[in-house]
Amino acid sequence: MTSAKASVKPHRNIKIEIQNLLLRGRAFVALIIVVVVFSILSPSFLSGTNIVIMSKHVAINAILAIGMTFVILTGGIDLSVGSIVGLVAMIAGGMINEGFTIPALGVTVYPHTWMIVLISLIIGTVLGTITGLIIAKFNVAPFIATLGMMYIGRGFAGLRNNGLTFANLVGREEFGNTGFEVLGAGTFLSIPYSIWIMVIFSVIAYLVTMRTPFGRHVYALGGNERSANLSGVPINPTKVIVYAISGFCCAWVGLIVASQLVAAHPATGETYELSAIAAVVLGGTSLAGGRGNVGGTLIGAFVIGVLGDGLIMLGVSTFWQSVIKGAVILDQMQARMQESVALAQQQEK
Amino acid sequence: MTVASQVVGQMDTHPSSMTDVCLRAEGITKVFPGTIALENVDFNVYRGKVNVLVGENGAGKSTLMKILAGVEQATHGRVLLEGKEIHIKSPLDATRHGIGIIYQELTLCPNLTVDENIFLARELSSNGVFIDRKTQKKRTRELIRRLEQNIKPEAYVGDLRIGQQQIVEIAKALAQNIQILIMDEPTSALSVAEVQVLFKVIRELKANGVSIIYISHKLEELLQIGDYVTILRDGKLVCEAEASKIDVPWIIEKMVGRSPSKLFTRTEHKIGEVLMHIENMTLPRLGGGYVVDHVSFDVHAGEILGLYGLMGAGRSDLLDCLAGTCPLANGEVILNGKKLLTFTVTDRIRKGIVLIPENRQAEGLVPTLSVAHNMTLASLARYLSRFFISRKKEMAAVNGMIKDLRVRVTNPNQLITSLSGGNQQKVVVAKGLLTEPKVLLMDEPTRGIDVGAKSEIFEIMNNLALQGYGVVFVSSELKEILAMSDRILVMSKGKITGEFSHDEATEEKLVAASAIGHELVQVENNSNGGK
Numbered sequence: 113m114t115s116a117k118a119s120v121k122p123h124r125n126i127k128i129e130i131q132n133l134l135l136r137g138r139a140f141v142a143l144i145i146v147v148v149v150f151s152i153l154s155p156s157f158l159s160g161t162n163i164v165i166m167s168k169h170v171a172i173n174a175i176l177a178i179g180m181t182f183v184i185l186t187g188g189i190d191l192s193v194g195s196i197v198g199l200v201a202m203i204a205g206g207m208i209n210e211g212f213t214i215p216a217l218g219v220t221v222y223p224h225t226w227m228i229v230l231i232s233l234i235i236g237t238v239l240g241t242i243t244g245l246i247i248a249k250f251n252v253a254p255f256i257a258t259l260g261m262m263y264i265g266r267g268f269a270g271l272r273n274n275g276l277t278f279a280n281l282v283g284r285e286e287f288g289n290t291g292f293e294v295l296g297a298g299t300f301l302s303i304p305y306s307i308w309i310m311v312i313f314s315v316i317a318y319l320v321t322m323r324t325p326f327g328r329h330v331y332a333l334g335g336n337e338r339s340a341n342l343s344g345v346p347i348n349p350t351k352v353i354v355y356a357i358s359g360f361c362c363a364w365v366g367l368i369v370a371s372q373l374v375a376a377h378p379a380t381g382e383t384y385e386l387s388a389i390a391a392v393v394l395g396g397t398s399l400a401g402g403r404g405n406v407g408g409t410l411i412g413a414f415v416i417g418v419l420g421d422g423l424i425m426l427g428v429s430t431f432w433q434s435v436i437k438g439a440v441i442l443d444q445m446q447a448r449m450q451e452s453v454a455l456a457q458q459q460e461k
Numbered sequence: 462m463t464v465a466s467q468v469v470g471q472m473d474t475h476p477s478s479m480t481d482v483c484l485r486a487e488g489i490t491k492v493f494p495g496t497i498a499l500e501n502v503d504f505n506v507y508r509g510k511v512n513v514l515v516g517e518n519g520a521g522k523s524t525l526m527k528i529l530a531g532v533e534q535a536t537h538g539r540v541l542l543e544g545k546e547i548h549i550k551s552p553l554d555a556t557r558h559g560i561g562i563i564y565q566e567l568t569l570c571p572n573l574t575v576d577e578n579i580f581l582a583r584e585l586s587s588n589g590v591f592i593d594r595k596t597q598k599k600r601t602r603e604l605i606r607r608l609e610q611n612i613k614p615e616a617y618v619g620d621l622r623i624g625q626q627q628i629v630e631i632a633k634a635l636a637q638n639i640q641i642l643i644m645d646e647p648t649s650a651l652s653v654a655e656v657q658v659l660f661k662v663i664r665e666l667k668a669n670g671v672s673i674i675y676i677s678h679k680l681e682e683l684l685q686i687g688d689y690v691t692i693l694r695d696g697k698l699v700c701e702a703e704a705s706k707i708d709v710p711w712i713i714e715k716m717v718g719r720s721p722s723k724l725f726t727r728t729e730h731k732i733g734e735v736l737m738h739i740e741n742m743t744l745p746r747l748g749g750g751y752v753v754d755h756v757s758f759d760v761h762a763g764e765i766l767g768l769y770g771l772m773g774a775g776r777s778d779l780l781d782c783l784a785g786t787c788p789l790a791n792g793e794v795i796l797n798g799k800k801l802l803t804f805t806v807t808d809r810i811r812k813g814i815v816l817i818p819e820n821r822q823a824e825g826l827v828p829t830l831s832v833a834h835n836m837t838l839a840s841l842a843r844y845l846s847r848f849f850i851s852r853k854k855e856m857a858a859v860n861g862m863i864k865d866l867r868v869r870v871t872n873p874n875q876l877i878t879s880l881s882g883g884n885q886q887k888v889v890v891a892k893g894l895l896t897e898p899k900v901l902l903m904d905e906p907t908r909g910i911d912v913g914a915k916s917e918i919f920e921i922m923n924n925l926a927l928q929g930y931g932v933v934f935v936s937s938e939l940k941e942i943l944a945m946s947d948r949i950l951v952m953s954k955g956k957i958t959g960e961f962s963h964d965e966a967t968e969e970k971l972v973a974a975s976a977i978g979h980e981l982v983q984v985e986n987n988s989n990g991g992k
Contacts, residue, residue, distance in 0.1 A: 319849065340827060343838045
């Protein structure tokens with residue numbers, strides 16, 4: 113019963129306004145604090161090379177987190193992310209080193225590197241689509257469906273080469289499949305490709321979420337599925353597409369990681385899903401769905417990435433790194449509670 | 462207007478015997494960001510009486526009740542219980558002081574059973590460890606019987622119809638030992654028979670010394686059950702009066718601040734060709750029988766078709782079938798002479814059939830979205846320029862609707878949840894209208910909204926009929942349906958049991974038709990509707 117009346121405006125308290133602003137942009141504030149602290153403690157922290165190296169690390173998590181943002185905005189979750197990264201890496205690695213044999217003709221085909229990238233992306237997207245179909249058509253809880261896909265994906269990643277690594281993914285001149293390592297090592301305007309991919313994905317994801325009907329459907333679905341359905345939002349296709357997007361992002365990360373290492377290991381991407389979820393949640397997206405945005409996710413990914421690299425530079429043990437990361441995540445969640453309290457306080461004055 | 466003059470004298474001086482007041486709110490002010498919900502309001506609760514609180518949506522009734530129930534804290538002012546100041550900081554505090562509340566929006570857990578809901582957080586236990594389900598069920602059965610209903614204690618609340626859920630909500634309040642019971646719109650989803658049962662229970666409670674605070678938009682009902690009437694407008698106290706000394710037009714005038722003569726008028730409109738024909742619409746009930754039982758009827762262009770029936774008669778389910786939300790529905794929908802072949806909501810909306818659902822919170826709105834985004838959710842394709850939603854086109858549509866339907870908002874980008882019930886409902890209607898429908902299905906469009914907003918909703922319906930749209934609306938309120946409909950269909954047990962034109966319909970005829978197939982007072986068990 114709080115019909116808004118424009119004529120009555122309670123006095124605005126500047127202090128509370130600023131406090132609110134800080135709370136709303138808390139992930140950004142955290143990022144600034146982390147950057148300032150590390151640049152004081154370690155002089156080389158803010159050097160150009162270090163920023164590029166850090167961003168390269170951030171990019172991998174950020175790309176996954178962008179896909180994850182779509183999923184979480186609908187009120188779902190994708191635990192299969194890390195496994196799909198590993199599976200795609202193994203498939204791409206296998207195609208470079210072994211090609212694929214067509215038994216009927218007795219020949220082995222070595223696809224061109226571009227072809228390998230394309231096939232890998234299609235496989236990642238199809239895997240995501242399958243997850244989405246299971247969730248949408250059979251009404252399986254996203255947590256369970258993606259948990260299942262996580263095990264299946266990891267299993268196939270191991271099966272692909274009996275648990276062994278595909279090493280030295282440089283291809284061979286005579287097969288015309290060289291150049292795979294460029295994706296991980298190459299630069300454009302002296303910025304690595306992975307960072308460009310992150311930037312491009314961020315821009316596209318921002319536009320899609322904020323400006324397209326599909327994006328609006330994603331938010332509505334996460335806010336109230338029943339009501340969205342009655343408004344004519346195509347519920348099932350929207351669900352399938354968000355998991356497909358997540359799978360597509362996974363495929364890119366699988367390719368980037370394999371290319372950076374010039375090798376594909378079956379364990380590639382283990383626990384990546386958790387870092388991605390952490391970035392999304394740190395960025396202010398609600399796990400219940402319907403609230404949040406891509407910009408926040410990007411900042412969240414940077415907080416996690418910068419924190420990790422900074423702690424390594426300072427020589428903090430990996431165990432303490434883990435504790436500190438966890439503490440930052442919990443602190444941000446606590447700040448989220450404060451946000452609602454602050455709103456209530458604002459009403460008082 | 463002699464009535465009015467009698468009461469005006471009473472306004473300034475407090476009604477005589479102050480000792481009768483068991484709870485008193487003094488100088489309550491409540492400020493929300495951008496809004497003053499209550500401004501220096503006094504409110505008396507008389508012992509063993511029904512204290513009615515009236516006002517339009519946004520007048521501050523619910524806020525005042527939330528303060529008394531401990532959900533909100535007042536910015537200024539104090540609450541006196543038996544003359545002593547008390548501080549109600551939480552709903553638990555309120556219960557401790559003997560204040561209970563039945564909310565307007567249902568607050569039951571759909572995943573729990575009836576008895577689990579009734580004893581939630583007060584579970585009965587014989588040994589202090591395990592819940593004593595047997596006693597809980599027994600007491601639940603007693604409570605439900607007292608309310609003359611037939612709801613099984615082990616039924617899941619989510620499976621019950623809204624009317625039945627409301628009964629459970631009332632039973633839950635009765636299960637607690639309370640001295641002051643707040644009822645916020647308890648009858649908004651009840652049928653006539655159920656309302657009479659509720660009134661009986663209220664009189665019983667009164668006789669036991671329980672004081673009732675009663676909020677409703679149904680004014681006749683208020684005068685029937687109320688003892689004292691307090692009227693709020695725009696967060697301010699207008700007056701307090703004894704119910705026996707006033708009448709409905711007087712209340713409306715005080716509430717709205719204008720004469721009621723213009724409310725509830727039906728404009729004559731020309732009825733055209735058959736717009737939509739429904740043939741043999743059938744919805745099977747889980748476990749045999751039919752929720753909608755081979756229903757056929759026509760909707761004409763420019764016609765307002767009323768659907769009346771008791772709770773569980775299948776009215777809402779029929780609308781659901783037409784809107785495409787029931788995959789099990791069978792039957793033909795012929796729109797403008799063309800048979801519709803697809804059954805999804807998306808397709809029905811595209812073809813021009815749109816539903817304004819019964820349960821605003823659960824089905825009509827997306828609480829995390831803004832007013833504007835809620836409004837355009839069903840019609841986004843209309844604002845595209847290439848791949849993107851054109852902000853300009855979207856806001857033009859939104860602002861147009863806000864103006865047309867007189868939605869009270871400070872900013873279209875504010876969260877939908879910050880609006881009052883009536884304004885939220887207007888947003889849901891606007892969402893439907895923006896799809897440019899041919900047939901508008903409205904399921905209880907005036908449920909839980911005030912007189913002013915109601916008349917605006919009716920005005921919208923009239924306008925749509927004038928423009929040649931077909932409007933089908935379901936209502937449990939006889940007066941509304943009689944006043945607004947060009948033609949009335951009455952449903953009972955999934956079948957159409959009566960059809961009346963505007964001129965031949967009377968309350969008696971509708972009630973008689975709605976009772977066909979029911980030997981006793983309307984009793985329904987939980988499997989209705991399959992929701």
